[in-house]
Amino acid sequence: ESKRQQIEDYFSLISKLAITYSEDKVIVSALTDFSKPGYNSGQSSTNSYHSYFQNISDRFNIDDILLYSSGISNIVYTLKRLRDNGLSLNSLENNSTLRNTIINSLNFEGNKKVFISDFSNYKYADLKPCAFLSAPIIKEGKQSGVLIFRISIDYINQIMTNNENWEVAGLGKTVETYIVGPDYKMRSNSRFFIQDTTNYLKQLKNTGVSNTI
16 A cells, blocks of 8 residues: 555656646746757757756656647657657657657646656657656647656656565565556566566466567
């Protein structure tokens, strides 16, 4: 129950942060600048913005921060500067979690301002499982873009395994906790997979679990 509460508290915090920072003057200014035609990413203001985003990432265990511009329909900034930087909405696959995240925030209604995706393998992060939280950025009463937080499964695994110190957390030598999604598939790592990967995979094979899972 404590692990469940920790996970819920974390996502509650990140959801509140998404709303707060989507209204933040620095982030609104960054989106405006990055959306300008011919904006030079080597400008000193870019380094200032980058430091600001890096501080948010470090403080709250957010793996990456992205800005999507409604005006040009592009991702105009990513903290990690992966291959998703500069992509247009139309260039993302129809079933892409990132695309759905952006669209849900663009179409937000009423008080449902934060969209949270499930964890899935993210193409632009070497297929590492990630979740997205997003909130629309409003400037002068009009939606100008979307603020997106990418959450890595690594931090969630740290919480669920107590940084792989199970016994310190009172789980003894055999108890484990893990997250299961609505499709009944695990979202976080099994303790036994971490402690003895070879034997764990062997046990799965012996019980008839498909290699594709």
